[in-house]
Amino acid sequence: MLLENKIIYWNDLNSIQQKNMLLRPNIQRNHVKQVVKDIISDVRNLRDEALQKYTNKFDNVQLDSFKVSQDRINKSEFLVDEEFKKSVLLSFKNIYKFHSKQNMNMIDINIQTGIRCQQIVLPIESIGLYVPGGVSPLFSTVLMLSIPAVIAGCKNIILCSPPPIVNEILYVAKMCGINNIFEIGGAQSIAALAFGTETIPKVNKIFGPGNVYVTEAKLQLNQLLTDLSIDMTAGPSELVVIADHSANPIFIASDLLSQLEHGYDTQVMLLTCNHMIAEKVLTEMNKQILNLSRKSIILSALENSRFIVTNNLIDCIGISNSYAPEHLSIQTENSRYILSKVLNAGSIFLGHWSPEAVGDYISGPNHVLPTYGSAIVSSGLSVLDFQKRISVQELTSVGLKSVSHAVMCLSMVEKMDAHSNAIIQRMNFIKNRYED
Structure with a gap:
């Protein structure tokens, strides 16, 4: 067996250990x-x-x-x-x-x-x-x-x-x-x-x-x-797979391996509430890896990777949201329901028939995506x-007059009297024009 003793039982870990499980590979810059x-x-x-x-x-x-x-x-x-x-x-x-x-x-x-x-x-x-x-x-x-x-x-x-x-x-x-x-x-x-x-x-x-x-x-x-x-x-490429009892271990194994071949510092993660799925995925990865040309890269990247079993799917979603993966694959019975709970991800692959490899090449959305947790605040390339974007504002004298008092009030509170002066000069001009 190339992969042994990789399964982690989430609820057996304390909070510090759980946090450590979600750490990315250290990028030495x-x-x-x-x-x-x-x-x-x-x-x-x-x-x-x-x-x-x-x-x-x-x-x-x-x-x-x-x-x-x-x-x-x-x-x-x-x-x-x-x-x-x-x-x-x-x-x-x-x-x-x-x-x-x-x-x-x-x-x-x-x-x-x-x-x-x-x-x-x-x-x-x-x-x-x-x-x-x-x-x-x-x-x-x-x-x-x-x-x-x-x-x-x-x-x-x-x-x-x-x-x-x-x-x-x-x-x-x-x-x-x-x-x-x-x-x-x-x-x-x-x-x-x-x-x-x-x-x-x-x-x-x-x-x-x-x-x-x-x-x-x-x-x-x-x-x-x-x-x-x-x-x-x-940063290094990432894939998280959320899976339940309906998932196909052969599909999951192939998805994880396809991501791992990107590089030595790639990180993949399986999150499942079914320990049998986790065991079958590891067994299947051992079979499929033998025929892959980038076997050495994959084995090195596996050192960074996690196979986590939780008590329920809600925990899987919570872990994924905390991690904020570049790629998220949801291979569950009701994947649309899981999707509604996702807060952070670069790109999502929904259902059993949506391999991440398709997203790298052909499905349509961009594959240049936020990594290293930045999916919490960032989006993929578009x-x-x-x-x-440039804003444009055009006022008539009537429009300026209608807001002049409010602008002068607010600018004086901020002690910006030159701002008020810019309004006063125009209001005086309007007043004098009509008086003449």
Whole structure:
């Protein structure tokens, strides 16, 4: 047995032990802070020269140009499998259909006579998309980042990914209408997008997951620059499964294993009120893991993972809400009822026939999600993240007069007499005009 003695009986634990069971893997960022700080400084001062240095150092590649030629982008269509193209097209259609409904409506309302207020929605003009390389190039992330950016109306979209960029990424980017593609990865690419270099344009917001160096670069640059924003800080991937007696252990085991292969620091959790389900899931995982190519990654990630048996489903829901998972799979008899009790989750997969793997690629909602408990206050990526909202207020003289006394009263209470003066000057002008 590869997995033994993993089942935890929740109600046998004291409150401190229960709290410890919900701890995430510790992300050690201290050792990368100075490294990233130095990279940022180099890129800011030396620009493309620094990018060449770090690309050679970290990727073992010497590039003549960071920008991928349009010819190479166009040729990618003939260098990928036809079955891949058909699958990507289905994914594109579903993701586009879902995200196209996320555009926020303009607001234009007459608050009262003579006071008109609006909210206009504009795209962020220049954005950067980061697509990780690593063990496998994540072409699915190109879809999840590019589609909402295009729907939002962003004019200047820059995509960066570590070299060599595979044809699958180039093809998907082309399908999404992205042609400004640069072969540059790591913290140095984030710095390049933040400052701009001789070849890479500066952007105003950076999107996309990455390793600890990428995440640290996003954090440092977000604090350093006032004209730069980031989408979110991506931590290790997570999946919680809530299951009852009706669940299929084979399905659950496959879902947990599919999430575990994301990386060594991934964390999965089974929450069930049926100890037989927990035992069967572990048995099934032992069978299925033998045939998986990322077995070593999965076994390492299992050290972070939990298989918890509770007295009832209400306890399972409470644990999940406290943990606030990136992904939540509800595999119960009445999954809609459980859904009504969920307070915190990045994305939810409802019922026995909704594997999280489908959400990574094709069902429609975004797979860039809040991790590490931030689902308590944050949402998954959407079109709204690529837009900004601006309020507009327009008053007539009649409208101003109708609220002038209240504004002067409130501003004087706050001891802001210049605010009152701005009203008085206009009221005097109106009075004098009519007296004349």
